[in-house]
Amino acid sequence: DIQMTQSPSTLSASVGDRVTITCRASQSISSWLAWYQQKPGKAPKLLIYKASSLQSGVPSRFSGSGSGTEFTLTISSLQPDDFATFYCQQYDSYSTFGQGTKLEIK
Amino acid sequence: QVQLVESGGGLVKPGGYLRLSCAASGFTFSDYYMSWIRQAPGKGLEWVSYISSRGSSLYYADSVRGRFTISRDNAKNSLYLQMNSLRAEDTAVYYCARQAGWSHSFFDYWGQGTLVTVSS
Numbered sequence: 001d002i003q004m005t006q007s008p009s010t011l012s013a014s015v016g017d018r019v020t021i022t023c024r025a026s027q028s029i030s031s032w033l034a035w036y037q038q039k040p041g042k043a044p045k046l047l048i049y050k051a052s053s054l055q056s057g058v059p060s061r062f063s064g065s066g067s068g069t070e071f072t073l074t075i076s077s078l079q080p081d082d083f084a085t086f087y088c089q090q091y092d093s094y095s096t097f098g099q100g101t102k103l104e105i106k
Numbered sequence: 107q108v109q110l111v112e113s114g115g116g117l118v119k120p121g122g123y124l125r126l127s128c129a130a131s132g133f134t135f136s137d138y139y140m141s142w143i144r145q146a147p148g149k150g151l152e153w154v155s156y157i158s159s160r161g162s163s164l165y166y167a168d169s170v171r172g173r174f175t176i177s178r179d180n181a182k183n184s185l186y187l188q189m190n191s192l193r194a195e196d197t198a199v200y201y202c203a204r205q206a207g208w209s210h211s212f213f214d215y216w217g218q219g220t221l222v223t224v225s226s
Binding site: 032034036042043044045046049055087089091092093094095096097098099100 | 141150151152153156165201206209210211212213214216217218219
């Protein structure tokens with residue numbers, strides 16, 4: 001099974017900051033990686049697929065990069081609505097999620 | 107617009123069973139692979155099972171294989187998850203999700219989830 005490891009587990013930041021979350025796969029997954037945002041009590045929302053493709057309707061301040069085993073999600077300028085938990089998901093071999101990164105207000 | 111609405115969750119004793127349903131609307135249900143994904147309280151996401159668009163291909167996570175059965179009724183635009191021999195560790199919010207592609211894919215739409223609690 002492919003394991004996904006996110007870092008950091010928790011991130012404190014302020015509105016306007018640029019933040020980066022990293023996701024590492026235990027083996028190469030090419031670009032078969034997605035990112036989701038989840039707010040408390042809500043379902044996850046797709047942000048990025050195929051490592052760097054922005055889902056329709058998602059603000060352009062969100063971007064993804066990487067291939068192989070290392071990937072990043074970047075938010076260029078944090079907005080108040082962005083504070084949430086973020087998950088990566090590999091879909092090269094079935095599906096595995098990272099453990100999540102909670103983005104908190106500093 | 108795409109809508110997925112889960113139902114059927116509740117409190118069940120260990121060893122018991124439950125059947126979850128997911129009603130789909132706003133898209134051609136029979137064209138899409140579908141999955142169940144769960145989230146234990148305060149924990150991360152765990153993919154549980156997927157089913158192909160016509161129901162001919164099924165796959166399960168090791169943690170549920172042999173106990174859970176996924177199915178669909180394309181005439182009723184509905185997805186199901188039959189859960190037998192339930193354990194405390196199956197306690198979670200269960201989401202149905204539409205797969206954007208084939209067997210290995212990301213999930214572009216999710217339902218709101220239904221809570222399953224396994225406890226005596």
